[in-house]
Amino acid sequence: MNLEQLDKTYVLPTYARDYTNFVRGEGATLFDEKGRDYIDFASGIAVNSIGHNHPKLVEAICNQARNIIHISNLQVIEPQAKLAEQICKQSNYDGAVFFANSGAEANEGAIKIARKYGETKFEKKRYKVLTLEHSFHGRTITTVKATGQESFHPTHFSPYPDGFAYVESIEKIYESIDEVTVAVMIELVQGEGGIQPFEPEAVQKLAAFLKEQGILLIVDEVQTGIYRTGEMLACNLYGIEPDIVTMAKGLGGGVPIGAVMTKHKDIFAPGDHGSTFGGNYLSTSAGLAVLEVLQELYENGVLHETLIYFETKLKAIANHYNNLFEKEVGLGLMRGLRAKDNDTVAKIIKKSMAEGLIVLKAGRNTVRFLPALTITKAEIDEGFKRFEKALASI
Numbered sequence: 001m002n003l004e005q006l007d008k009t010y011v012l013p014t015y016a017r018d019y020t021n022f023v024r025g026e027g028a029t030l031f032d033e034k035g036r037d038y039i040d041f042a043s044g045i046a047v048n049s050i051g052h053n054h055p056k057l058v059e060a061i062c063n064q065a066r067n068i069i070h071i072s073n074l075q076v077i078e079p080q081a082k083l084a085e086q087i088c089k090q091s092n093y094d095g096a097v098f099f100a101n102s103g104a105e106a107n108e109g110a111i112k113i114a115r116k117y118g119e120t121k122f123e124k125k126r127y128k129v130l131t132l133e134h135s136f137h138g139r140t141i142t143t144v145k146a147t148g149q150e151s152f153h154p155t156h157f158s159p160y161p162d163g164f165a166y167v168e169s170i171e172k173i174y175e176s177i178d179e180v181t182v183a184v185m186i187e188l189v190q191g192e193g194g195i196q197p198f199e200p201e202a203v204q205k206l207a208a209f210l211k212e213q214g215i216l217l218i219v220d221e222v223q224t225g226i227y228r229t230g231e232m233l234a235c236n237l238y239g240i241e242p243d244i245v246t247m248a249k250g251l252g253g254g255v256p257i258g259a260v261m262t263k264h265k266d267i268f269a270p271g272d273h274g275s276t277f278g279g280n281y282l283s284t285s286a287g288l289a290v291l292e293v294l295q296e297l298y299e300n301g302v303l304h305e306t307l308i309y310f311e312t313k314l315k316a317i318a319n320h321y322n323n324l325f326e327k328e329v330g331l332g333l334m335r336g337l338r339a340k341d342n343d344t345v346a347k348i349i350k351k352s353m354a355e356g357l358i359v360l361k362a363g364r365n366t367v368r369f370l371p372a373l374t375i376t377k378a379e380i381d382e383g384f385k386r387f388e389k390a391l392a393s394i
Protein backbone atom coordinates (compact mmCIF):
# COMPACT_ATOMS: atom_id res chain seq x y z
CA MET A 1 0.00 0.00 0.00
CA ASN A 2 1.22 3.52 -0.69
CA LEU A 3 0.92 6.14 2.02
CA GLU A 4 -2.37 7.53 0.79
CA GLN A 5 -3.95 4.07 0.73
CA LEU A 6 -2.52 3.27 4.15
CA ASP A 7 -3.99 6.46 5.58
CA LYS A 8 -7.35 5.91 3.94
CA THR A 9 -7.50 2.31 5.17
CA TYR A 10 -6.42 2.73 8.77
CA VAL A 11 -7.07 6.36 9.78
CA LEU A 12 -10.61 7.56 10.40
CA PRO A 13 -11.62 10.07 7.75
CA THR A 14 -12.21 13.18 9.87
CA TYR A 15 -10.07 15.47 7.70
CA ALA A 16 -10.14 16.47 4.05
CA ARG A 17 -6.45 15.69 3.66
CA ASP A 18 -3.71 16.76 1.33
CA TYR A 19 -1.30 13.90 0.61
CA THR A 20 2.04 15.67 0.28
CA ASN A 21 4.43 13.62 2.41
CA PHE A 22 6.62 15.97 4.44
CA VAL A 23 9.74 14.41 5.87
CA ARG A 24 11.79 17.31 7.20
CA GLY A 25 11.52 20.95 8.26
CA GLU A 26 13.95 23.79 8.84
CA GLY A 27 12.73 27.13 10.17
CA ALA A 28 9.64 28.09 8.16
CA THR A 29 10.51 25.71 5.31
CA LEU A 30 9.29 22.13 4.87
CA PHE A 31 10.66 19.43 2.57
CA ASP A 32 8.66 16.60 1.06
CA GLU A 33 9.91 13.08 0.31
CA LYS A 34 11.11 14.19 -3.12
CA GLY A 35 13.24 16.93 -1.57
CA ARG A 36 10.96 19.70 -2.81
CA ASP A 37 10.76 22.73 -0.49
CA TYR A 38 7.63 24.53 0.70
CA ILE A 39 7.42 27.82 2.56
CA ASP A 40 5.29 27.19 5.64
CA PHE A 41 2.91 30.10 6.27
CA ALA A 42 0.71 27.87 8.46
CA SER A 43 2.98 26.47 11.21
CA GLY A 44 0.70 23.50 11.74
CA ILE A 45 -2.11 25.97 12.57
CA ALA A 46 -0.09 28.35 14.77
CA VAL A 47 1.68 25.50 16.57
CA ASN A 48 5.29 25.58 15.32
CA SER A 49 5.78 29.00 16.85
CA ILE A 50 9.59 28.87 16.62
CA GLY A 51 9.66 27.00 13.33
CA HIS A 52 10.81 23.48 12.51
CA ASN A 53 13.97 21.96 13.92
CA HIS A 54 14.81 24.88 16.20
CA PRO A 55 18.08 23.84 17.89
CA LYS A 56 17.01 25.06 21.35
CA LEU A 57 13.71 23.21 21.24
CA VAL A 58 15.27 20.04 19.85
CA GLU A 59 17.97 20.15 22.52
CA ALA A 60 15.45 20.72 25.33
CA ILE A 61 13.29 17.80 24.16
CA CYS A 62 16.25 15.44 23.68
CA ASN A 63 17.83 16.32 27.00
CA GLN A 64 14.55 15.91 28.83
CA ALA A 65 13.84 12.59 27.09
CA ARG A 66 17.20 11.28 28.30
CA ASN A 67 16.25 12.06 31.91
CA ILE A 68 12.52 11.79 32.59
CA ILE A 69 9.72 12.02 30.01
CA HIS A 70 6.85 11.56 32.42
CA ILE A 71 5.89 10.95 36.01
CA SER A 72 2.46 11.55 37.48
CA ASN A 73 1.09 14.82 38.74
CA LEU A 74 1.16 13.34 42.23
CA GLN A 75 4.81 14.42 42.29
CA VAL A 76 6.11 17.93 41.84
CA ILE A 77 7.47 18.52 38.31
CA GLU A 78 10.25 21.11 38.11
CA PRO A 79 9.84 22.26 34.48
CA GLN A 80 6.05 22.47 35.06
CA ALA A 81 6.48 24.89 37.97
CA LYS A 82 9.03 26.90 35.98
CA LEU A 83 6.82 27.06 32.90
CA ALA A 84 3.86 28.24 35.00
CA GLU A 85 6.11 30.98 36.39
CA GLN A 86 7.24 32.03 32.90
CA ILE A 87 3.68 32.13 31.56
CA CYS A 88 2.58 34.38 34.43
CA LYS A 89 5.69 36.59 34.32
CA GLN A 90 5.90 37.02 30.56
CA SER A 91 2.21 37.92 30.41
CA ASN A 92 2.49 40.10 33.50
CA TYR A 93 -0.41 38.21 35.10
CA ASP A 94 -0.89 37.59 38.79
CA GLY A 95 -2.28 34.07 38.59
CA ALA A 96 -1.64 30.35 38.63
CA VAL A 97 -1.76 27.72 35.90
CA PHE A 98 -3.21 24.25 35.30
CA PHE A 99 -1.69 22.24 32.45
CA ALA A 100 -3.63 20.10 29.99
CA ASN A 101 -2.79 18.67 26.56
CA SER A 102 -4.78 20.72 24.07
CA GLY A 103 -6.77 23.86 23.53
CA ALA A 104 -10.11 22.17 24.00
CA GLU A 105 -8.92 20.67 27.27
CA ALA A 106 -7.64 24.05 28.47
CA ASN A 107 -11.10 25.46 27.74
CA GLU A 108 -12.75 22.57 29.60
CA GLY A 109 -10.63 23.58 32.59
CA ALA A 110 -11.73 27.19 32.22
CA ILE A 111 -15.39 26.16 32.11
CA LYS A 112 -14.94 23.99 35.22
CA ILE A 113 -13.36 26.89 37.10
CA ALA A 114 -16.27 29.11 36.03
CA ARG A 115 -18.89 26.56 37.08
CA LYS A 116 -17.37 26.10 40.53
CA TYR A 117 -16.97 29.86 40.90
CA GLY A 118 -20.66 30.13 40.00
CA GLU A 119 -21.61 27.80 42.82
CA THR A 120 -19.30 29.15 45.52
CA LYS A 121 -19.46 32.90 44.89
CA PHE A 122 -23.19 33.42 44.40
CA GLU A 123 -26.19 32.68 46.59
CA LYS A 124 -28.03 30.96 43.77
CA LYS A 125 -25.77 28.90 41.53
CA ARG A 126 -24.74 30.52 38.27
CA TYR A 127 -23.55 28.29 35.44
CA LYS A 128 -24.25 29.79 32.05
CA VAL A 129 -21.32 30.71 29.81
CA LEU A 130 -21.96 33.19 27.00
CA THR A 131 -19.86 32.86 23.87
CA LEU A 132 -19.88 34.72 20.57
CA GLU A 133 -21.21 33.73 17.20
CA HIS A 134 -18.41 32.65 14.81
CA SER A 135 -16.28 31.64 17.79
CA PHE A 136 -14.30 28.42 18.04
CA HIS A 137 -13.47 26.78 21.35
CA GLY A 138 -12.69 23.14 20.56
CA ARG A 139 -13.98 19.72 19.57
CA THR A 140 -14.89 17.96 22.81
CA ILE A 141 -18.61 17.61 23.40
CA THR A 142 -18.59 20.59 25.79
CA THR A 143 -16.27 22.92 23.89
CA VAL A 144 -18.01 22.17 20.62
CA LYS A 145 -21.22 23.27 22.34
CA ALA A 146 -19.41 26.39 23.55
CA THR A 147 -18.51 27.10 19.92
CA GLY A 148 -20.95 29.65 18.56
CA GLN A 149 -21.42 28.09 15.14
CA GLU A 150 -24.49 25.89 14.63
CA SER A 151 -22.69 23.80 11.99
CA PHE A 152 -20.41 22.53 14.78
CA HIS A 153 -23.26 20.99 16.78
CA PRO A 154 -25.34 18.84 14.46
CA THR A 155 -27.97 16.61 16.04
CA HIS A 156 -25.99 13.41 15.47
CA PHE A 157 -23.79 14.19 18.47
CA SER A 158 -26.64 15.27 20.75
CA PRO A 159 -27.46 15.60 23.58
CA TYR A 160 -24.98 18.37 24.32
CA PRO A 161 -24.30 19.83 27.77
CA ASP A 162 -26.51 22.71 28.86
CA GLY A 163 -25.37 26.08 30.00
CA PHE A 164 -24.17 27.82 26.86
CA ALA A 165 -25.73 30.63 24.86
CA TYR A 166 -24.43 32.53 21.85
CA VAL A 167 -24.36 36.25 21.37
CA GLU A 168 -24.15 38.06 18.04
CA SER A 169 -21.61 40.73 19.03
CA ILE A 170 -19.63 42.11 21.97
CA GLU A 171 -22.13 44.98 22.20
CA LYS A 172 -25.04 42.55 22.67
CA ILE A 173 -23.40 40.66 25.56
CA TYR A 174 -24.72 43.20 28.08
CA GLU A 175 -28.38 42.47 27.36
CA SER A 176 -27.76 38.70 27.19
CA ILE A 177 -26.58 38.37 30.79
CA ASP A 178 -29.21 36.84 33.07
CA GLU A 179 -29.38 35.63 36.70
CA VAL A 180 -27.58 32.36 35.90
CA THR A 181 -24.79 33.80 33.75
CA VAL A 182 -21.41 33.16 35.35
CA ALA A 183 -18.96 33.90 32.55
CA VAL A 184 -18.37 35.33 29.11
CA MET A 185 -15.83 33.48 26.96
CA ILE A 186 -14.32 35.21 23.92
CA GLU A 187 -11.38 35.14 21.55
CA LEU A 188 -9.83 38.59 21.01
CA VAL A 189 -9.15 37.73 17.39
CA GLN A 190 -11.53 35.04 16.19
CA GLY A 191 -9.28 32.54 14.43
CA GLU A 192 -11.27 29.70 12.90
CA GLY A 193 -14.15 32.17 12.51
CA GLY A 194 -12.22 34.15 9.88
CA ILE A 195 -9.41 36.20 11.54
CA GLN A 196 -11.72 38.74 13.10
CA PRO A 197 -10.10 41.07 15.69
CA PHE A 198 -12.39 42.95 18.08
CA GLU A 199 -12.04 46.64 18.89
CA PRO A 200 -9.89 47.23 21.99
CA GLU A 201 -12.33 49.86 23.35
CA ALA A 202 -15.29 47.47 23.11
CA VAL A 203 -13.31 44.71 24.84
CA GLN A 204 -12.01 47.02 27.59
CA LYS A 205 -15.51 48.31 28.27
CA LEU A 206 -16.84 44.76 28.49
CA ALA A 207 -14.00 43.69 30.79
CA ALA A 208 -14.69 46.61 33.16
CA PHE A 209 -18.43 45.90 33.17
CA LEU A 210 -18.02 42.18 33.90
CA LYS A 211 -15.56 42.91 36.69
CA GLU A 212 -18.08 45.24 38.30
CA GLN A 213 -20.78 42.54 38.06
CA GLY A 214 -18.54 39.76 39.41
CA ILE A 215 -19.05 37.84 36.16
CA LEU A 216 -15.96 36.09 34.83
CA LEU A 217 -14.24 37.04 31.62
CA ILE A 218 -12.58 34.03 29.99
CA VAL A 219 -10.28 34.81 27.08
CA ASP A 220 -9.53 31.89 24.77
CA GLU A 221 -5.97 32.60 23.64
CA VAL A 222 -5.39 29.12 22.26
CA GLN A 223 -4.57 30.69 18.88
CA THR A 224 -3.79 34.32 19.76
CA GLY A 225 -1.50 33.54 22.71
CA ILE A 226 2.27 32.98 22.93
CA TYR A 227 3.34 36.12 21.03
CA ARG A 228 1.16 35.41 18.00
CA THR A 229 -0.20 38.98 17.96
CA GLY A 230 3.16 40.52 18.87
CA GLU A 231 2.69 40.38 22.67
CA MET A 232 2.89 37.33 24.95
CA LEU A 233 -0.92 37.41 25.12
CA ALA A 234 -3.39 39.33 23.00
CA CYS A 235 -4.71 40.43 26.44
CA ASN A 236 -1.47 42.40 26.87
CA LEU A 237 -2.06 44.09 23.54
CA TYR A 238 -5.68 44.88 24.48
CA GLY A 239 -4.72 46.05 27.97
CA ILE A 240 -7.09 43.74 29.83
CA GLU A 241 -6.59 41.27 32.65
CA PRO A 242 -9.31 38.62 32.39
CA ASP A 243 -10.28 36.20 35.15
CA ILE A 244 -9.22 33.19 33.11
CA VAL A 245 -6.97 32.81 30.05
CA THR A 246 -6.46 29.63 28.04
CA MET A 247 -3.49 28.83 25.82
CA ALA A 248 -2.25 25.88 23.79
CA LYS A 249 -1.25 25.91 20.13
CA GLY A 250 2.07 27.79 20.09
CA LEU A 251 3.13 26.96 23.64
CA GLY A 252 4.91 23.65 23.07
CA GLY A 253 6.29 24.44 19.62
CA GLY A 254 4.62 21.22 18.41
CA VAL A 255 4.65 19.14 21.58
CA PRO A 256 1.02 18.83 22.77
CA ILE A 257 0.26 21.12 25.71
CA GLY A 258 -2.60 23.30 26.93
CA ALA A 259 -2.79 25.71 29.82
CA VAL A 260 -5.49 27.49 31.77
CA MET A 261 -4.40 30.43 33.87
CA THR A 262 -6.53 32.22 36.43
CA LYS A 263 -6.25 34.85 39.12
CA HIS A 264 -8.86 32.92 41.14
CA LYS A 265 -6.30 30.65 42.75
CA ASP A 266 -8.69 29.47 45.47
CA ILE A 267 -11.39 27.90 43.28
CA PHE A 268 -9.83 24.52 42.55
CA ALA A 269 -8.98 22.23 45.46
CA PRO A 270 -7.15 18.89 45.23
CA GLY A 271 -9.36 16.41 43.37
CA ASP A 272 -11.37 19.01 41.44
CA HIS A 273 -9.50 18.61 38.18
CA GLY A 274 -6.66 16.61 36.73
CA SER A 275 -4.92 15.15 33.73
CA THR A 276 -2.64 12.15 33.36
CA PHE A 277 -0.34 13.71 30.80
CA GLY A 278 -0.95 17.40 31.42
CA GLY A 279 2.19 19.35 32.28
CA ASN A 280 4.58 16.43 32.13
CA TYR A 281 8.36 16.82 31.92
CA LEU A 282 8.54 16.58 28.15
CA SER A 283 5.85 19.10 27.22
CA THR A 284 6.77 21.66 29.86
CA SER A 285 10.49 21.46 29.01
CA ALA A 286 9.48 22.14 25.40
CA GLY A 287 7.31 25.04 26.56
CA LEU A 288 10.18 26.53 28.53
CA ALA A 289 12.48 26.41 25.50
CA VAL A 290 9.79 28.00 23.31
CA LEU A 291 9.15 30.83 25.76
CA GLU A 292 12.87 31.49 26.21
CA VAL A 293 13.36 31.84 22.44
CA LEU A 294 10.26 34.00 22.01
CA GLN A 295 11.00 36.28 24.95
CA GLU A 296 14.39 37.06 23.43
CA LEU A 297 12.84 37.63 20.00
CA TYR A 298 10.34 39.99 21.62
CA GLU A 299 12.85 41.88 23.72
CA ASN A 300 15.42 42.41 20.97
CA GLY A 301 12.73 43.81 18.66
CA VAL A 302 13.11 41.17 15.93
CA LEU A 303 9.54 39.90 16.40
CA HIS A 304 8.19 43.41 15.94
CA GLU A 305 10.28 43.92 12.80
CA THR A 306 9.10 40.61 11.37
CA LEU A 307 5.45 41.34 11.89
CA ILE A 308 5.72 44.81 10.33
CA TYR A 309 7.57 43.29 7.37
CA PHE A 310 4.91 40.60 6.94
CA GLU A 311 2.04 43.03 7.33
CA THR A 312 3.47 45.48 4.78
CA LYS A 313 3.87 42.74 2.18
CA LEU A 314 0.39 41.38 2.82
CA LYS A 315 -1.22 44.83 2.57
CA ALA A 316 0.54 45.42 -0.75
CA ILE A 317 -0.90 42.15 -2.05
CA ALA A 318 -4.39 43.03 -0.81
CA ASN A 319 -4.14 46.33 -2.74
CA HIS A 320 -2.63 44.87 -5.86
CA TYR A 321 -5.13 42.02 -6.09
CA ASN A 322 -8.22 43.98 -5.11
CA ASN A 323 -10.07 42.07 -7.80
CA LEU A 324 -9.75 38.98 -5.55
CA PHE A 325 -9.61 40.43 -2.05
CA GLU A 326 -11.86 42.73 -0.11
CA LYS A 327 -9.29 43.56 2.55
CA GLU A 328 -6.42 42.47 4.72
CA VAL A 329 -7.33 41.50 8.32
CA GLY A 330 -5.68 40.40 11.56
CA LEU A 331 -3.03 41.29 14.09
CA GLY A 332 0.65 40.49 14.47
CA LEU A 333 1.46 37.24 12.67
CA MET A 334 -2.16 36.09 12.72
CA ARG A 335 -3.43 37.50 9.49
CA GLY A 336 -5.83 36.98 6.66
CA LEU A 337 -6.93 38.11 3.24
CA ARG A 338 -10.71 38.30 3.00
CA ALA A 339 -11.65 37.00 -0.45
CA LYS A 340 -14.53 38.50 -2.39
CA ASP A 341 -15.71 35.08 -3.43
CA ASN A 342 -15.88 31.95 -1.22
CA ASP A 343 -14.74 29.61 -3.99
CA THR A 344 -11.49 31.47 -4.66
CA VAL A 345 -10.10 30.58 -1.22
CA ALA A 346 -10.02 26.85 -1.95
CA LYS A 347 -8.44 27.56 -5.34
CA ILE A 348 -5.80 29.83 -3.81
CA ILE A 349 -4.85 27.22 -1.21
CA LYS A 350 -4.52 24.54 -3.87
CA LYS A 351 -2.54 26.69 -6.30
CA SER A 352 -0.28 27.90 -3.48
CA MET A 353 0.52 24.32 -2.57
CA ALA A 354 1.38 23.62 -6.20
CA GLU A 355 3.78 26.60 -6.08
CA GLY A 356 5.36 25.34 -2.86
CA LEU A 357 3.56 27.43 -0.25
CA ILE A 358 1.32 26.33 2.62
CA VAL A 359 -1.53 28.68 3.56
CA LEU A 360 -4.79 27.99 5.40
CA LYS A 361 -8.45 28.79 5.22
CA ALA A 362 -10.43 30.51 7.98
CA GLY A 363 -14.17 31.11 8.16
CA ARG A 364 -15.95 31.00 4.82
CA ASN A 365 -13.80 33.32 2.74
CA THR A 366 -10.47 34.11 4.37
CA VAL A 367 -6.98 32.97 3.38
CA ARG A 368 -5.17 32.61 6.69
CA PHE A 369 -1.48 33.22 7.44
CA LEU A 370 0.12 31.93 10.66
CA PRO A 371 3.85 31.75 9.97
CA ALA A 372 6.43 30.80 12.57
CA LEU A 373 7.30 33.82 14.71
CA THR A 374 10.94 33.11 13.83
CA ILE A 375 10.35 33.28 10.07
CA THR A 376 13.15 35.09 8.19
CA LYS A 377 12.70 37.97 5.73
CA ALA A 378 14.07 35.72 2.98
CA GLU A 379 11.38 33.13 3.73
CA ILE A 380 8.69 35.82 3.79
CA ASP A 381 9.90 37.17 0.44
CA GLU A 382 10.01 33.71 -1.12
CA GLY A 383 6.59 32.81 0.32
CA PHE A 384 4.92 35.88 -1.11
CA LYS A 385 6.68 35.41 -4.45
CA ARG A 386 5.09 31.96 -4.63
CA PHE A 387 1.77 33.34 -3.42
CA GLU A 388 1.72 35.90 -6.23
CA LYS A 389 2.49 33.17 -8.75
CA ALA A 390 -0.47 31.22 -7.39
CA LEU A 391 -2.73 34.30 -7.59
CA ALA A 392 -1.63 35.06 -11.14
CA SER A 393 -2.92 31.67 -12.23
CA ILE A 394 -6.43 32.28 -10.88
Ligand SMILES: *Cc1c(COP(=O)(O)O)cnc(C)c1O
Nearest residue numbers: 102103104136137138191222223
Ligand atom coordinates in the same frame (compact mmCIF):
# COMPACT_ATOMS: atom_id res chain seq x y z
C1 LIG B 1 -7.49 25.56 17.95
C2 LIG B 1 -8.35 26.24 18.92
C3 LIG B 1 -8.98 25.53 19.96
C4 LIG B 1 -8.88 24.03 20.09
O1 LIG B 1 -7.59 23.60 20.34
P1 LIG B 1 -7.25 22.01 20.22
O2 LIG B 1 -5.83 21.94 20.66
O3 LIG B 1 -7.47 21.63 18.81
O4 LIG B 1 -8.17 21.32 21.14
C5 LIG B 1 -9.71 26.25 20.87
N1 LIG B 1 -9.84 27.58 20.79
C6 LIG B 1 -9.26 28.29 19.80
C7 LIG B 1 -9.42 29.77 19.76
C8 LIG B 1 -8.51 27.65 18.82
O5 LIG B 1 -7.97 28.36 17.83
